[in-house]
Amino acid sequence: MDKKGIYIHIPFCRNKCPYCDFYSRSGGEREYNNYTDMLCKQISAFSENKNIIADTLYFGGGTPTVLGAERITEIIESAKKSFTLNYPETETTVEVNPEKRDIDFGMLFSAGCNRISIGLQSANDKELQFLGRLHDTRDADRCIRSAINAGFNNISLDLMIALPNQTNENLRRSVDFCASHGAKHISAYILKIEEGTVFYKNKDNLDLPDDERTADMYEYLCSLMKEYGYKHYEISNFCITGYESKHNLKYWHDEEYIGFGPSAHSFFRGKRFYRPANFKRCYANEIIPDGSGGDVEEFIMLGLRLLEGITNERFRIRFGYDIPEKYIRRAERFEPVGLTKILDNGFALTERGFMVSNSLIAEILKTTD
Ligand code: SF4
Numbered sequence: 001m002d003k004k005g006i007y008i009h010i011p012f013c014r015n016k017c018p019y020c021d022f023y024s025r026s027g028g029e030r031e032y033n034n035y036t037d038m039l040c041k042q043i044s045a046f047s048e049n050k051n052i053i054a055d056t057l058y059f060g061g062g063t064p065t066v067l068g069a070e071r072i073t074e075i076i077e078s079a080k081k082s083f084t085l086n087y088p089e090t091e092t093t094v095e096v097n098p099e100k101r102d103i104d105f106g107m108l109f110s111a112g113c114n115r116i117s118i119g120l121q122s123a124n125d126k127e128l129q130f131l132g133r134l135h136d137t138r139d140a141d142r143c144i145r146s147a148i149n150a151g152f153n154n155i156s157l158d159l160m161i162a163l164p165n166q167t168n169e170n171l172r173r174s175v176d177f178c179a180s181h182g183a184k185h186i187s188a189y190i191l192k193i194e195e196g197t198v199f200y201k202n203k204d205n206l207d208l209p210d211d212e213r214t215a216d217m218y219e220y221l222c223s224l225m226k227e228y229g230y231k232h233y234e235i236s237n238f239c240i241t242g243y244e245s246k247h248n249l250k251y252w253h254d255e256e257y258i259g260f261g262p263s264a265h266s267f268f269r270g271k272r273f274y275r276p277a278n279f280k281r282c283y284a285n286e287i288i289p290d291g292s293g294g295d296v297e298e299f300i301m302l303g304l305r306l307l308e309g310i311t312n313e314r315f316r317i318r319f320g321y322d323i324p325e326k327y328i329r330r331a332e333r334f335e336p337v338g339l340t341k342i343l344d345n346g347f348a349l350t351e352r353g354f355m356v357s358n359s360l361i362a363e364i365l366k367t368t369d
Contacts, residue, residue, distance in 0.1 A: 009261030105150035309348020
């Protein structure tokens with residue numbers, strides 16, 4: 001049977017963080033109801049697809065919990081009617097922001113959610129203030145504890161690095177906070193100043209670390225994670241072995257998924273398409289084709305984000321032949337400078353290679369030698 005991931009975008013946030021360019025806005029109860037109805041309708045349009053096993057279901061945002069646990073339960077119930085979800089195997093993640101108010105983790109757990117991804121960002125209150133977050137470290141502590149008390153064991157925490165005045169010691173405290181709260185997974189993103197954000201308007205006054213300092217921080221973070229027992233498995237992702245994000249692995253393994261909600265992308269039956277980042281057009285069920293997916297270059301480009309890299313085993317399962325020699329030859333050129341490694345059964349980027357992954361992958365995939 002066909003296995004797919006399901007992504008559900010919840011485009012509401014209580015507040016817009018100054019660095020964020022995700023599609024999200026504030027909303028009210030009526031809008032949350034309408035939005036939930038729309039999602040359920042669009043999901044039920046897939047009801048003739050009961051032969052699809054959804055082995056991952058991911059609520060991202062935005063801030064999904066702004067909808068409340070009841071509406072999230074409603075959406076999960078409608079997914080159960082349209083796809084085959086096998087609990088407890090189906091990894092069901094909800095992104096959460098620590099808040100002053102309580103989140104009904106008990107109801108989320110009863111609905112089938114078994115993974116919580118919390119936007120911690122930092123365990124330093126000054127850094128949280130800089131990032132315009134609504135929570136402080138005590139709120140984060142309370143949020144994690146109440147998720148654990150409700151039965152969640154698989155908790156992922158997000159961190160941000162390369163913040164102004166962020167020291168190695170601050171970084172260590174944030175990682176220590178994650179480990180001491182039992183995080184099974186940590187995503188650590190380098191702060192990027194995206195166009196259209198408040199930070200972008202103000203970028204000349206931000207005093208961000210330069211590229212060299214950012215690279216040093218990333219290397220330090222990788223070493224810290226190792227020290228705390230986290231395996232580095234993707235450029236920005238670390239976990240206790242066995243707790244990799246199954247949903248995100250689908251993206252990096254170039255496997256198929258179906259997305260719902262404005263700005264959600266899909267890769268389904270060999271085609272890529274997305275829903276516009278616009279409420280009105282999304283309510284009108286508009287879908288924009290985005291070409292075919294899953295060719296050799298795409299498979300390599302996405303797979304090189306993983307520390308395991310591209311293996312012959314995976315390549316053969318997908319394409320029926322071994323990795324073409326030309327890609328291995330190109331990757332080999334960067335091995336003496338420590339940016340790639342050639343393995344018995346494939347090739348991969350190193351942690352140093354991750355820092356320049358875009359240009360490195362472009363070199364490996366270029367059309368002429
Ligand atoms: S809470 Fe998350 S999605 Fe919402 S504005 Fe902040 S960073 Fe963006």
